[in-house]
Amino acid sequence: MLKIAIDAMGGDNAPEAIVNGVEQARDEMPDVEFQLYGPVDQLKALIKNDLQIKFIEADEVIEMAEEPVKAMRTKKNSSLVMAAEAVKAGDADAFFSAGNTGAVLATAIFIVGRIKGVDRPALMSVMPALKGPHPVFVMMDVGANAENKPAHLYQYGILGSFYASEVLGFETPRVGLLNNGGEPDKGDPLHKEAHQLLQHGSDAGNLNFVGNVESRDLLQGPADVVVSDGFSGNATLKAIEGTAKSVLSVVKHTIVDGNLQAKLGGLLLKPSLTKAAERLDYSEYGGAVVIGVKAPVVKTHGSSSAYEVAQTLKQIQKISDADLTNKVEAYVKTHKDELSSKSEKK
Structure with a gap:
């Protein structure tokens, strides 16, 4: 089963749009577990049906205007950082957020991890x-x-x-x-x-x-x-x-x-x-999509509606089904000499 770690508090319309988008997507994604990171009581109050949904308490939020790297380092219990940490630990297979773009990129690179050679x-x-x-x-x-x-x-x-x-x-x-x-x-x-x-x-x-x-x-x-x-x-x-x-x-x-x-x-x-x-x-x-990291990481617009959230979650399933990350990693490993020599020259 594909497990998607979701920053439920990221974005201008969170958590309502995120929760509603998850419920819309779930009806077409029967083999996916949706992990919602955020204030559990607040999230549960918005859910109509918790089938395939797991709640994980995260009591901090990285705001849209915060300095990305500083926020990532100081807000360890934020919904964004905890979702990324779940992917790093192997508790989730992919990471989704509509939150602070810089923070999503920072967590993708420094927590999920960059593919060696990219x-x-x-x-x-x-x-x-x-x-x-x-x-x-x-x-x-x-x-x-x-x-x-x-x-x-x-x-x-x-x-x-x-x-x-x-x-x-x-x-x-x-x-x-x-x-x-x-x-x-x-x-x-x-x-x-x-x-x-x-x-x-x-x-x-x-x-x-x-x-x-x-x-x-x-x-x-x-x-x-x-x-x-x-x-x-x-x-x-x-x-x-x-x-x-x-x-x-x-x-x-x-x-x-x-x-x-x-x-x-x-x-x-x-x-x-x-x-x-x-x-x-x-x-x-x-x-x-953040291309070049060790797991699927996808960022949607901060103003995304529930429909847009659902479309992005479906996109993550397509990426997972295609085994894109492993294929990219295998290609980069196979062609590492060619790619590294280009980097050194330029």
Whole structure:
């Protein structure tokens, strides 16, 4: 049975959204134990049915604005830290939180543990692709590391390919490097050198590199895996999310605030508009995965609803079923000389 350690107090809508999301997911996940870390009395009061749910007392909470590493070290009895410790101890197989992103990353790296040979674990998100051979693409890093070396971006290409292949089922995933132009010589020294490494890895058969991709084209599906430094990736991700919300809001208000003709047109277009909104809804695809650590660690938005929590828990089961962590660890071990030599040079 898969055991998921859950930070029940993390996020803007905790614990209600977390508890309700667990109960929604449980109906489709009969072989999973959900371990809820937090004030037990408070959590039990929100539960309708405690089937497959285990409660573990955690009397501290890491707030969203706290300094991550300091909070991790000083709040040992927090729901976030205790959930991560359960994974480290083998009492749970995966870790979920909607809480402080920095604290989730810190506990993932320093408590759950980094896979030996992975220089920088990264946050990876699944995004919708409106064109191309697949309905989604994966993007990493989207915020774990503000600064990167070329070798880190190369490893992101490898790790992202594994996820796209093993979890999403893409055959020979196309890897693109986020850059400010499509030509190989575009960008700063970091991206020029990363382009060379990715091309070398592609020539060696380690991945399928298709070159640079620009942010304006990402939703058109030019690549199945988009590699980026954490700063650029996070800014791009938020720009995409914000633009999607703004466009849908403008369309909605144009119809609602319009005349009778606009309202009738909106009524006729409602099924199509609903489908368009669903395709742009990134929450359908779960949370951001911390790739490069010794167990599945997934972080969803702090403002996540119960539905989004449930989708992320289903994503964790897919990751577990695919045995992604062990496969990544085995690959890195097999190719450690090649990966380490790239790190030393760059």
